Every structure is written in C-alpha cells, then in structure tokens.
C-alpha cells in the first residue's frame with residue numbers, strides 16, 4: 199500500500215456531509231487537506247476540528263460555478279504547495295422533486311454546472327500539476343442515480359451519468375502519466391443532501407464515513423493498478 203502522508207488533497211463540497219467526512223479521513227491519514235465549498239464559516243470550523251485532532255488542514259471558500267475563482271484557487275495551490283496529489287470532486291446539488299418537463303432551466307443549469315462542469319473545471323485546473331508530478335488520484339463522487347433511472351430527478355441523474363462518462367474518459371487521458379481517475383457511486387447517504395428527509399431510516403443508510411473509507415482505499419492502491427469505479431450500497435434496505 200502507498201502512503202499519503204504529507205500529500206496535498208483537495209476536496210470540493212467539504213463544508214458538510216460526505217466531503218467533510220472525506221476531509222477528516224484523509225487528514226487522519228496524514229494528508230494536508232484543502233477544504234473547499236462556498237460556506238466559509240463551516241470550512242473554518244472543520245479546519246479547526248481537524249487541526250485540534252492533530253491533522254493539517256486549510257480551506258478556501260469559492261463558488262465552483264465561477265471559472266475564474268477555480269483558476270485563482272489552483273494558482274494559489276501551485277504557489278503554496280507546488281503540487282496536488284489527490285483531487286476529490288464531491289460538491290453536488292440535487293434540485294430533485296419534479297418531473298423533467300417542470301424543471302426550471304435555472305435548476306437544470308445549477309445541477310449540471312455544479313455536478314459536471316465543476317468537476318471539469320477542477321480537473322482542468324489541477325491535472326497539469328499532477329501531469330508534472332507524474333502521479334495523482336482524481337476521485338469523482340457520482341451516485342447510483344448515475345446508473346439507474348431517477349424518477350423526478352432526471353437532471354440530477356443525467357449529471358451523474360455524465361460524470362461517470364467524464365471520469366472513465368479522463369482516466370484514459372491521464373493513465374499514461376501515472377494518474378488514476380476513479381468514480382464512487384453511492385446509494386442514499388445519511389446527510390442533509392437535497393433537504394434531508396426521504397422517509398428512509400437514517401441509521402440504516404450509508405454513512406458519510408463509509409464513502410470516506412472507499413476514498414481511503416482508492417488513494418492507497420499499489421501503483422500498478424487501479425479501481426475504476428465503486429458502487430456502494432447499504433447492507434440493509436433503509
């Protein structure tokens with residue numbers, strides 16, 4: 199197993215939920231985690247928690263929809279660290295609950311721009327640093343909705359089907375540089391995503407830490423092989 203101690207790990211959507219659990223887990227493994235989202239107060243709080251537990255963390259609040267902000271963030275990482283070994287594209291929005299024909303174009307755009315274009319912008323910004331180092335992991339958090347139909351969530355489902363195609367394709371573009379791109383597709387996770395209450399039993403759902411465990415596994419693979427995708431399901435139906 200390869201260690202990640204001292205490596206820089208960037209996580210989008212790290213203010214809460216799955217992204218926060220991934221940040222804590224990678225920091226506990228010795229990485230310097232860079233937490234990003236829009237909510238600066240929550241990022242600051244999580245950074246303090248990680249540091250209090252003996253980890254190394256920093257944060258930067260920006261909107262993933264803002265191309266210039268993504269570029270500024272990457273320039274700052276290049277300047278401060280000169281590298282990025284792990285990039286977890288986790289930020290996402292749902293905007294579910296309506297059939298496609300009643301979905302407002304603004305909601306369609308928010309879903310596609312966050313879930314799909316956001317991952318593209320981050321890879322565009324950080325792949326060059328990984329290519330220069332000839333090493334890196336890109337992990338995109340998709341969903342089982344990226345494999346299945348999702349009634350009243352067509353835009354969300356389409357964004358995650360798209361993210362799977364993006365991941366498998368960019369994995370082919372980057373593997374010759376020693377960079378491995380993988381996708382994790384969880385079922386319902388116990389977070390406040392999409393406003394929370396789905397009527398499912400929260401304790402039987404997948405927990406954010408379960409997704410973080412998969413990230414930990416992906417970033418510690420031996421260098422000669424990699425897992426393209428993990429489909430993560432609850433043991434018991436919630």
Ligand SMILES: NC(=O)c1ccc[n+]([C@@H]2O[C@H](COP(=O)([O-])OP(=O)(O)OC[C@H]3O[C@@H](n4cnc5c(N)ncnc54)[C@H](OP(=O)(O)O)[C@@H]3O)[C@@H](O)[C@H]2O)c1
Pocket residue numbers: 210211212213214215216217234235236237238260261262263288289290291312313339340341342383384385386387388389390391392
């Ligand atoms: N929970 C589930 O049931 C489930 C299942 C399968 C897959 N997933 C996927 O897992 C990922 C994380 O979900 P979660 O459950 O942890 O959701 P969450 O608790 O709602 O967290 C979403 C994160 O994304 C950030 N974000 C949203 N829009 C952003 C933007 N424009 N710019 C920057 N950051 C933005 C949010 O921070 P700010 O609001 O502060 O920006 C937040 O930190 C998503 O991609 C989701 O699709 C979730």
